Amino acid sequence: MKYWLMKSEPSVFGIDDLAAAPKRTSCWDGVRNYQVRNMLRDEFAVGDLAFFYHSSCEVPGIAGIVEVTKQGYPDHTAFDRKHPHHDPASTPDNPRWYMVDVRLKQRFSRVITLDELRVHAAGKLRDLLILRRGNRLSITPVDGAHWKFINSLA
């Protein structure tokens, strides 16, 4: 089983939206980056756990934990001409983009803020990808020690 960190803008889709979804489950659509696509398609497995990270908002940080309930499958929003994530280069016969399904597993009683994570950037959270300068991937792997430590903060 692997651990991940998945970013989303709460103004678009936040942990509240996932909590309100049927079965607290939703597809994680809209990834349009090849590196992240490859992770979703090839590395995500049912049972993997991920931090739900809120980005581009007042208090960026980790809001909770989700569990992967469906492994990588074609992102159908790319096929929909009217969808903001439409990509004419992706077709059902030859899909370019992939998504997974996630279910809300745990909502932290408070957001573990980016500032708080940074406090440990040179220590326990050294090399955590989200803290690395210039990192822009919307999904990144998290190693076991980092996973454990961040949970202890929550």
Place this chain on the structure above:
DNA sequence: GCCAACGTTGGC
């Protein structure tokens, strides 16, 4: 294959 221009991300 190079690289300038452009678009996007995301913290601030």
Place this chain on the structure above:
DNA sequence: GCCAACGTTGGC
């Protein structure tokens, strides 16, 4: 809204 740090695109 600014801007640094990328990724992508497309002419050559």
